[in-house]
Every structure is written in structure tokens, then in C-alpha cells.
Amino acid sequence: xxxxxxxxxxxxxxxxxxxxxxxxxxxxxxxxxxxxxxxxxxxxxxxxxxxxxxxxxxxxxxxxxxxxxxxxxxxxxxxxxxxxxxxxxxxxxxxxxxxxxxxxxxxxxxxxxxxxxxxxxxxxxxxxxxxxxxxxxxxxxxxxxxxxxxxxxxxxxxxxxxxxxxxxxxxxxxxxxxxxxxxxxxxxxxxxxxxxxxxxxxxxxxxxxxxxxxxxxxxxxxxxxxxxxxxxxxxxxxxxxxxxxxxxxxxxxxxxxxxxxxxxxxxxxxxxxxxxxxxxxxxxxxxxxxxxxxxxxxxxxxxxxxxxxxxxxxxxxxxxxxxxxxxxxxxxxxxxxxxxxxxxxxxxxxxxxxxxxxxxxxxxxxxxxxxxxxxxxxxxxxxxxxxxxxxxxxxxxxxxxxxxxxxxxxxxxxxxxxxxxxxxxxxxxxxxxxxxxxxxxxxxxxxxxxxxxxxxxxxxxxxxxxxxxxxxxxxxxxxxxxxxxxxxxxxxxxxxxxxx
Amino acid sequence: xxxxxxxxxxxxxxxxxxxxxxxxxxxxxxxxxxxxxxxxxxxxxxxxxxxxxxxxxxxxxxxxxxxxxxxxxxxxxxxxxxxxxxxxxxxxxxxxxxxxxxxxxxxxxxxxxxxxxxxxxxxxxxxxxxxxxxxxxxxxxxxxxxxxxxxxxxxxxxxxxxxxxxxxxxxxxxxxxxxxxxxxxxxxxxxxxxxxxxxxxxxxxxxxxxxxxxxxxxxxxxxxxxxxxxxxxxxxxxxxxxxxxxxxxxxxxxxxxxxxxxxxxxxxxxxxxxxxxxxxxxxxxxxx
Numbered sequence: 031x032x033x034x035x036x037x038x039x040x041x042x043x044x045x046x047x048x049x050x051x052x053x054x055x056x057x058x059x060x061x062x063x064x065x066x067x068x069x070x071x072x073x074x075x076x077x078x079x080x081x082x083x084x085x086x087x088x089x090x091x092x093x094x095x096x097x098x099x100x101x102x103x104x105x106x107x108x109x110x111x112x113x114x115x116x117x118x119x120x121x122x123x124x125x126x127x128x129x130x131x132x133x134x135x136x137x138x139x140x141x142x143x144x145x146x147x148x149x150x151x152x153x154x155x156x157x158x159x160x161x162x163x164x165x166x167x168x169x170x171x172x173x174x175x176x177x178x179x180x181x182x183x184x185x186x187x188x189x190x191x192x193x194x195x196x197x198x199x200x201x202x203x204x205x206x207x208x209x210x211x212x213x214x215x216x217x218x219x220x221x222x223x224x225x226x227x228x229x230x231x232x233x234x235x236x237x238x239x240x241x242x243x244x245x246x247x248x249x250x251x252x253x254x255x256x257x258x259x260x261x262x263x264x265x266x267x268x269x270x271x272x273x274x275x276x277x278x279x280x281x282x283x284x285x286x287x288x289x290x291x292x293x294x295x296x297x298x299x300x301x302x303x304x305x306x307x308x309x310x311x312x313x314x315x316x317x318x319x320x321x322x323x324x325x326x327x328x329x330x331x332x333x334x335x336x337x338x339x340x341x342x343x344x345x346x347x348x349x350x351x352x353x354x355x356x357x358x359x360x361x362x363x364x365x366x367x368x369x370x371x372x373x374x375x376x377x378x379x380x381x382x383x384x385x386x387x388x389x390x391x392x393x394x395x396x397x398x399x400x401x402x403x404x405x406x407x408x409x410x411x412x413x414x415x416x417x418x419x420x421x422x423x424x425x426x427x428x429x430x431x432x433x434x435x436x437x438x439x440x441x442x443x444x445x446x447x448x449x450x451x452x453x454x455x456x457x458x459x460x461x462x463x464x465x466x467x468x469x470x471x472x473x474x475x476x477x478x479x480x481x482x483x484x485x486x487x488x489x490x491x492x493x494x495x496x497x498x499x500x501x502x503x504x505x506x507x508x509x510x511x512x513x514x515x516x517x518x519x520x521x522x523x524x525x526x527x528x529x530x
Numbered sequence: 531x532x533x534x535x536x537x538x539x540x541x542x543x544x545x546x547x548x549x550x551x552x553x554x555x556x557x558x559x560x561x562x563x564x565x566x567x568x569x570x571x572x573x574x575x576x577x578x579x580x581x582x583x584x585x586x587x588x589x590x591x592x593x594x595x596x597x598x599x600x601x602x603x604x605x606x607x608x609x610x611x612x613x614x615x616x617x618x619x620x621x622x623x624x625x626x627x628x629x630x631x632x633x634x635x636x637x638x639x640x641x642x643x644x645x646x647x648x649x650x651x652x653x654x655x656x657x658x659x660x661x662x663x664x665x666x667x668x669x670x671x672x673x674x675x676x677x678x679x680x681x682x683x684x685x686x687x688x689x690x691x692x693x694x695x696x697x698x699x700x701x702x703x704x705x706x707x708x709x710x711x712x713x714x715x716x717x718x719x720x721x722x723x724x725x726x727x728x729x730x731x732x733x734x735x736x737x738x739x740x741x742x743x744x745x746x747x748x749x750x751x752x753x754x755x756x757x758x759x760x761x762x763x764x765x766x767x768x769x770x771x772x773x774x775x776x777x778x779x780x781x782x783x784x785x786x787x788x789x790x791x792x793x794x795x796x797x798x799x800x801x802x803x804x805x806x807x808x809x810x811x812x813x814x815x816x817x818x
Contacts (some may be wrong), residue, residue, distance in 0.1 A: 215755045425658030429669040429815060432768035437669075439815055469813045493815045 048321030049359045050308035057325035059333035074196065075269060075331035077179060078189035078323075082350030091167045092176055100221070103228035110135075110449045112484035120230050126485075132410065133485075135447065137417075144406045151402065155280075155395035157285045159387060160368070163290035165278065166345035170453050171271050174222070174264035175329065178215055185211045189326060215265045216257065223256030263412055269330045272343060279340040288371035289386045293344050295324075295335040295366050298377045303335075306359065317361045324348035324366060334366055416454055418511040419443040420520045428525040434498035435464060441488050444511060446482040453481045454513050456490070461507035461524060464497040477510075494524065501526040585675065621802045626679040629726065643810025646803050651811075664773060664790050667809075669814045672770045677818035683808035687782045688740045689794035697794055700762040705746065706785030715742055720781045726755040726767050727775075727806070746810055 048054040060073040079085075086117055105117035107130055114121065119128040127134040127142075134141050156163050165172060186192045186207050198204055227249045228236060239245035240253070263271050272279065286292075295318075303318035318335070325333045327348055330341045334348045346368065353363040373383040423439040430436055446452050457477035458466050466474040469491040482488045496504045510519045535544045537555055544553040559567075577583065581593040611618075617638045621629065629635050648657065654665045661667030666674060675685045675698050690698040705711040711719070721735035722743050744753065750763035757765035764772060773783045782788075795804060811817070 417723070423658065425656070426660035426667070426669055430661075430769065431671045432765070432770055434769060437815055439669075467815075469640075470630065472631055491813070 036132060044218055048319040049306040049355075051358050052319060052321050052323075052355050053307070054320065055322035055326040057322045057328075059325055059328075059336060061339065062332035062333060062336065072270065073331065075329070076189045076192045076196075077329045077331075077347075078326040078351070080181055080327040080347040080350040080354075082353055084346030085350050088167060088176060088345060088347070090175050095168055095173050098178070100225050103225065103233040107131075110484075112449050114232060118229060119232075131445065135445070138413075141406070141410070144402060147402050147404070148399065151395055151399045154285050155392060155399055157282050158287070158290055158389070158392045160344075160396055161286065161290045161343040162279075162282060163343070165272065165343035166293075169343075171263060171276070172343060172345070174218075174260060175268045177218060178264045178268075179329065181214050181218070182211055185214065212265075215261055219257040219261035219264070220253060222260045223253040223258075226256050227252045240395075254339075257291055269341070272330065273341050283340065286392065288375075289389055289391070291368045291370055291385070292338060292367065293334060293342060293346055293349060294369040294371065294374065295337070295362075296374060296377075297335070297337075299375050300335070300365050312361075317356070317365050319355070319359060321354050321355055321448045323351040326400075327351040332389060338371065390512075400435070413447075414516060414518055415446070415448040416452070416511055416513055416516055417445040417447065417518050418456075418520055419445070420509050422522055422525075423497060428527040430527055431495070435495050436501055436525075437493055437495040437525050440494065440509070440522065441489060442492060442493045442509060443487050444480060444482050445487050446484065449484050451481060451484045452513055453479050454511050456480050457510040457512065458492070458494070459508050459510065460521070461494065461496065462500045463494050463504075463507075465493075465495040467493045467495075469493070477512075496524065496526065532573065545789050614796065618802055621805060626805065629805070630679070630812075638805040639809040640813060642803065643806035646799065646807050647810055650799065651807070654792075657668075659811065661772075664788065666772055667770070668811050669816050670763070670770060671816050671818075672768065673816070673818070674764055676758065676759050676791075677812075677816060679808055679817065682811050682817070683800070683804060685792070686804050686811075687794070687796035687809055688793040689796075690795040691789060691793055694794035694796060698762055698788070698792075700750070702750075702763075702783070702787035702789055703746075704785065704787035706756075706781075707787075711742070711746065711784075713721070715739075716781060716784050718742060719747070719784055720777050723755070723766050723780050723784075724777060 046054050055078075057078075059064055060075060102118050103116065106115050107117035107128070108115055109128070113126070113133065114128065116128065117130050119126075121128065125136045134139075153164055182192065186195050193209065195204060224240070227240075230252075231249065236245060236249065239248065267275075297316075300316040300318035303316050303320045306312075306315075306319045322333075325331075325348075327350070328334070329345065329347065330343055332339060332341045334342065349364070349366045349368070352366040356363045356365055369383070370385070373385075376383060419442070421441040421443070423441070427439055427484065428436050442456065444454055444456065446454065454478050456474075456479075458474060459476065468474055468478055471478065471490075474492070480488065480490065492509075494507065505525050506521055507524050508521045510517060512518075535546055535553070536542070537544050537553060540555060541685070544555045545556045547554045547722035549591075565782065578591070578798055580595050582590055583593060584591045596695075604795035620635055621622055621639060626633055629639050647655075647659070651659070655668055656665070661669075666672070671677065672679065673817070675681060675690070685698060688694040688696045688698060691701070692698075703710060705719075706713065706716045718735040719742055721731040722739035725731040725736050743755075747755075750761045751757055751766055752763075755766040757763045769775075771779065773779055773788055794803075799807070
């Protein structure tokens with residue numbers, strides 16, 4: 031399976047030399063204006079493996095994000111006997127979401143909303159500062175595509191070898207390579223789908239069940255479905271997803287400006303471009319020797335020299351490719367670099383480059399980010415471990431008794447969000463009642479102690495009867511739930527009816 | 531096979547049809563679509579083999595899995611019954627008073643009672659047991675046949691004016707319609723009933739009706755009009771009226787003698803279900 035092809039380092043055949051020691055690649059941008067049509071079939075891309083600073087960062091990010099993804103469900107977190115000991119768990123059956131020390135009930139789904147807002151604003155902020163860093167380094171689509179291209183490179187060889195293989199007639203060798211590539215892809219895909227279901231189940235138990243065939247069908251379907259999408263999106267569709275399926279490249283145009291740090295071809299330095307012969311003067315021409323190496327390495331199949339474009343995911347692999355070439359021809363590196371459009375204009379006008387990170391939009395995004403984070407943190411810190419819901423009977427909304435007294439009924443849910451069974455004090459106040467009765471427990475004077483199991487909800491029903499004389503002044507009452515210093519109150523309505 | 535006609539602009543073959551110089555392109559189906567199409571056909575064949583598919587004269591093809599959704603439902607029902615067996619048995623053994631005292635059993639009975647109420651009782655008594663014209667409200671403290679747990683259980687079991695030999699039985703005569711009383715006498719009785727329920731009424735009519743009430747009504751509703759639960763005769767002195775509180779409503783009731791029917795639920799529902807229903811109705815708030 032390990033077939034590193036020696037021709038990796040051979041020059042691309044027909045295009046010749048761009049400079050001494052630098053081959054010209056025949057790579058053509060898939061989106062170049064010259065061959066743009068209304069309906070265009072897909073142009074296959076064979077990204078060349080880059081080497082350098084940003085490639086290393088991408089490897090590191092890939093290892094980091096994939097490790098988080100695959101390892102997280104296996105982390106344990108002791109919560110006592112009443113709750114599962116998996117650190118991160120979406121427990122659908124019991125309607126709980128566990129995240130280390132945080133446990134979220136369905137009623138608190140606004141925390142998820144808060145997280146989504148945080149993610150969105152963080153995305154805006156990063157985009158305003160550094161362009162599409164998310165797309166280039168940490169988006170799952172990018173990470174898995176990168177992983178799948180790595181597998182492809184290991185099995186089929188680098189760009190030229192892969193192109194030759196694609197063009198070659200079917201042979202035993204070609205079949206072997208293709209089969210092993212898809213097999214490895216599928217293995218990664220299944221592991222990816224497999225890791226996903228562990229977030230929803232106790233991981234060690236489920237792993238055991240998945241292999242001995244006793245896991246629920248929904249788990250197998252989830253694994254199969256995610257394996258299919260991972261294989262299709264990461265292996266087969268790749269850049270098509272980013273260009274045609276993802277809305278973000280189209281939205282980000284509105285989120286960015288010409289001060290955002292993006293992968294930029296410094297055309298003020300590079301143009302006019304052209305092949306360079308050894309010993310020739312660099313006067314009166316740009317540093318770009320038109321070797322097309324930036325196009326050859328691009329996983330999106332574009333030419334960065336065409337300027338900012340929606341396909342660019344800002345990954346910086348062309349920076350690595352170009353730096354390599356610049357080193358060979360003895361020119362300063364970073365002809366392609368993380369730079370801003372504004373800086374190109376500044377340099378063309380004879381001014382110095384400068385980087386403006388403090389801009390109205392970045393300050394606004396950072397402000398929103400800080401605000402939402404603060405609110406989230408505050409609510410999470412002062413989150414109650416007990417709560418009550420009061421649901422007043424609406425059918426009938428009041429009951430008139432024979433002596434003219436009126437009774438209202440309330441269903442009360444007592445929530446104990448702590449890990450211990452507790453005795454909570456349910457109190458009723460704010461109404462002059464003739465009788466307050468708890469179904470199954472008799473009369474309540476002002477409060478009643480009720481035991482609630484750890485991490486559970488207990489439902490009780492309370493009947494409040496008001497004597498005829500007090501009906502005109504009885505409009506509301508307050509239920510409270512207390513344990514020591516912790517107390518929650520809910521004010522609700524009393525319906526006196528059409529008192530006769 | 532005719533010569534292929536290829537459209538110059540699109541490069542696609544045409545069907546050969548032409549209308550006023552406009553040719554119909556024979557664009558092939560997209561490959562992904564064709565793939566799905568064939569895949570569904572293959573899938574269908576597999577489905578026929580595995581699952582029930584084709585109808586026969588008296589039966590149908592069962593498929594190699596011999597799968598039946600009905601069997602699945604029956605198995606689910608059986609599993610549910612098995613899961614409930616312990617509590618159901620406890621419910622069968624426990625006395626009504628014990629159920630009221632045991633929180634777990636009470637919760638089980640309330641849940642079962644609520645479901646049974648929704649299925650069987652709600653059409654007449656309302657989803658919340660609030661009643662309607664001619665159908666008693668089960669939330670308040672008015673009970674025609676008694677509001678103790680055992681009374682409620684018995685009423686549900688035997689029904690009212692129903693088919694059980696033990697059914698709760700009573701009949702308010704149609705005093706007007708059957709000519710027992712004259713219209714003027716009925717009018718006087720209306721005033722009398724309005725009076726004993728604590729509302730202003732015509733004093734002369736009341737005087738005239740006193741003897742009438744004693745002769746015709748007191749046997750069931752008692753002399754003081756407070757009713758008699760053994761007869762299911764309602765209290766006429768309170769604020770609650772099953773057939774309405776206005777003079778017209780009361781006249782209609784004396785004239786026609788309405789009496790509703792409640793089915794005999796014993797035999798239709800299991801004793802446990804009836805027990806649970808009694809507990810549920812009692813705990814609507816009005817139970818005694």
C-alpha cells in the first residue's frame with residue numbers, strides 16, 4: 031500500500047521551466063474567467079502536497095481538532111450515582127445534556143442558543159480580523175478533506191502521479207490503488223460516524239454493543255449515515271462543498287472589508303510576472319516567475335493571483351509553495367502572504383503597510399462577543415439547582431362550590447437539578463385561602479416539605495379554595511420552592527369566576 | 531434506426547420531432563437520477579422477498595421475515611402489560627384508602643385514571659370533568675349519588691339508569707308533559723324552587739305551592755329540598771343546577787323530568803381501571 035512514487039519530484043511535463051531550478055506547473059485555476067461557463071462540469075483537482083510554515087500549522091490543527099472529536103466521548107467525569115459519568119453526553123432518552131461540570135435540562139436550551147450566538151459572532155470577528163481562518167484550518171469539511179487528500183497522496187502519490195494514474199487505463203495496479211484508497215477512506219468515515227454516536231451514548235458500553243450487534247438500530251443507521259456523508263463530502267465532493275453548498279463564502283463577503291488579513295498575492299511586488307532566466311536582471315519586472323506552483327498546491331483549485339475570490343479558504347498553502355520557490359530563486363519570501371487589500375493600495379501609493387485590527391466592525395463584534403459571554407457566564411454561575419413550574423388548570427379554570435366558594439387547581443412541577451435527593455419546601459402565600467390541599471397529602475398550612483429525588487422532577491397537584499367573602503380580593507397567589515437559602519418563586523393567577 | 535439528428539447549439543441529440551422549426555431535444559436523464567431509479571427497482575424486488583408484499587385470494591405473500599406490524603403492536607402491548615404487571619397487581623389488591631395513602635400507587639392510579647377518563651368519560655363529562663348541561667360537573671362538591679371513593683367506584687361500575695341490574699335507578703316524573711300537574715301548578719312550583727334556592731320569588735305562588743311540593747316532590751327531594759343521595763335526587767337549595775338555574779330551565783325540568791344515562795362500566799373496563807378512575811375523579815378536587 032505504501033507506494034511513494036519517485037516521480038513526485040519530477041517537473042510537470044509540458045510547461046517547461048519558470049526559472050532556473052523551478053519547474054512551471056501546468057495547473058490552471060478551475061474558476062479562471064477565461065474558461066468560465068454558465069453550466070460547467072467539475073474540473074478534477076489534484077492538489078500538490080505543500081511544505082512549510084502554514085502546512086505544518088494545518089497538520090497541527092488537524093491533529094488537534096480530530097483528537098478533540100475522537101477522544102472527547104471517552105473522557106469520564108464523576109457525577110455520583112444519579113447521573114452518567116461521561117464528560118460530554120447528549121442523553122436524549124433522559125433529556126439531559128452533560129458538559130463536564132455543566133448539566134443542562136431541556137428547559138435551559140437557551141444556553142445552546144447562547145452558544146450558537148457566540149459561535150456566530152466569534153466567526154464574524156475572526157473573519158473581520160484574519161479572513162476565513164475557520165474555513166482554512168478548523169472547519170470539519172476542511173479537516174476531513176485534508177485528511178482524505180493525505181490518504182490519497184500516501185496511496186496514489188503526489189499530484190503528477192495521481193494525474194497519471196487517473197489518465198492511465200485500468201490495470202491491476204490501478205485497481206489495487208483505487209480499492210485501497212477507498213477502503214481507507216471508508217475506514218476513516220466509519221470511525222467518524224462511529225465517534226459521533228458516542229456523544230449520545232455511554233461510549234464504552236456502546237462500543238461493545240456496536241461490535242457484538244446489540245446496539246440499537248438507530249446507532250447503526252447514524253454510523254452508516256455519517257460514514258456515507260463523511261466519505262462523500264470529504265473524499266468525493268471536497269471543494270465542491272465549500273464553493274457550492276456552503277453559504278458562508280457568500281455571507282462572508284458582507285462580513286469582511288479590505289483591512290481583513292487574507293491570503294493575498296502582493297501584486298504590487300509580483301507584477302509584471304514572467305519566466306526568469308538565471309543571471310537576468312530583476313529590474314523592471316515583478317518577482318512572480320509564473321511557475322503556477324501556487325495553483326498546483328491549492329486544494330480549491332484556484333489561482334490566488336486573480337485576487338480575492340469566494341472559493342479561497344485562506345489556508346495559506348500557496349504561501350508555502352511560493353516561499354519555497356522564492357527561496358530557490360533567491361528572492362525575498364512572502365510574495366503571497368496574509369496581507370490586506372488596503373496595504374497593496376498603500377504600497378502602490380508609496381506609503382508603508384500597516385495593520386488595523388481596531389476597526390469599528392471588529393470592536394463591535396468583540397463587544398457583542400464579550401457581552402454575550404458575560405451574560406452566559408453570569409447565568410451559568412447563578413444557575414438555580416431547584417426550580418418550579420406552575421401550570422394552572424384551565425379546564426375547568428375554576429370550580430364553584432355549593433356555598434359559593436371557588437376552587438382553583440394547580441399542577442406544580444418541582445425540579446431538583448442537583449445530584450442529591452432533597453427535601454424541598456413548597457410554600458403558598460399571597461392569598462387568603464379557606465383551604466389549601468395537596469392531593470395525596472392533605473391540607474397545607476403555609477408550606478409543606480416534599481422530597482424530590484436527585485436530578486428528577488416531581489409533579490404534585492394543589493387545590494386552593496377561597497371563601498365567598500374573600501373572592502373579590504383574590505386575584506393572584508405565589509408558590510415558592512426553597513431549600514435553605516436557595517428559593518424560587520412563581521406568581522400565578524387565581525380565577526374567582528363570576529362570583530354570585 | 532434513423533440517422534441521428536444532433537442539435538447544433540447544445541450538441542444534444544433530438545427526438546426527431548419538429549414543430550415550426552422547433553426541435554425537441556432528447557436530453558438524457560442525469561446519471562445520478564438514473565442510478566437512483568434503478569436502485570429503487572432493485573430495492574423493491576428485495577423488499578418483495580423480505581416483507582409482505584403481494585395480495586393473494588385469501589392471503590398474501592408473507593416475505594421471508596414473516597413481519598407483521600399487527601404482531602409488533604400486540605407484542606408491544608403485551609410488553610407494556612408485563613411492565614405494568616407489578617403495579618397493576620398492587621392496584622388490584624389495595625383498598626381505595628390504601629391507594630390514597632401510597633404516593634407511588636396514587637401516581638400510577640392517577641395516570642391510569644387520567645387515560646381511562648379521556649378515553650371513556652370525557653365525551654360527556656368534558657376533558658377536565660367540568661361537565662355540561664345535563665352532565666354533572668365532577669370537580670365540585672355536588673354528588674348526586676355520593677362523593678366518597680367507594681360511592682364513585684360503585685357509580686362507575688353499575689352506571690346510572692343503565693343496563694346493570696344493580697344500576698343507580700331513579701326517575702323524575704314528567705309532571706307537566708304527562709298531565710300529573712296543571713301548567714299553573716307547575717308555574718307555582720317553579721317559584722317555590724326558586725325561593726328555596728335563596729332567590730326572590732312570588733310570595734303567593736310559594737304559598738300555593740307548599741302543599742304541592744310536599745305531595746309531589748318531597749318524597750325524593752325531601753321536605754327541605756336538600757335532596758336524597760340514595761335516590762340520586764339533587765339538592766334544590768344550592769347554587770348548582772344540572773339542567774340550568776333560570777325559571778325557564780326549572781320549568782322545563784319539572785315539565786319534562788329529564789334524567790341522564792351513564793353506561794354500566796363494570797364488564798367493559800377492568801376492576802383496576804374502575805378503581806383508578808374512581809381515584810382520579812375523587813382527586814379532581816371534589817371527593818369527600
